[in-house]
Amino acid sequence: MRTARIQNPAGRFLGVRLSAEESELLEQFREAHGRASRSDAIRALVRGASATPVEAPELPTSLSSQLEELVEDGWANSRDEALTLVVTLGLQELSRVHVERKAALRDAAQRLAERREARRRADRGGRGLLER
Numbered sequence: 678m679r680t681a682r683i684q685n686p687a688g689r690f691l692g693v694r695l696s697a698e699e700s701e702l703l704e705q706f707r708e709a710h711g712r713a714s715r716s717d718a719i720r721a722l723v724r725g726a727s728a729t730p731v732e733a734p735e736l737p738t739s740l741s742s743q744l745e746e747l748v749e750d751g752w753a754n755s756r757d758e759a760l761t762l763v764v765t766l767g768l769q770e771l772s773r774v775h776v777e778r779k780a781a782l783r784d785a786a787q788r789l790a791e792r793r794e795a796r797r798r799a800d801r802g803g804r805g806l807l808e809r
Contacts, residue, residue, distance in 0.1 A: 693719075736760075 695703065707718035736744070744759040753759035 703715055703718055706712075706722070707715055710718065710721060712718040712721060741756075744753075744756050744763065747753050747759040747762065748756060753762050
């Protein structure tokens, strides 16, 4: 009995020996990413390795330790998640402060406009008295 021919056969065969632990990790990766075979899982790993990695910003030691404390205290599951949490909360706080500051600036501008209008009225009234 003949087997079906593969439409796009792979160019090279690489025989790789894996330890039992590595084999189990490959199987977990295959299942987690829905790959049909171990070969497909290995191809996905190779393609993923060629992707440009995103470099994490270098953080000061004090900030890194605070992020690690957030993870240890259960506020986040990983350092990256802790950084996302801090940035999100920081932006929310910045937005809140901006809204409050904007309202205060608007009030100050309105008071200045009222003072300017009161001075104009006083100036007009003074000129009117001088002309008499």
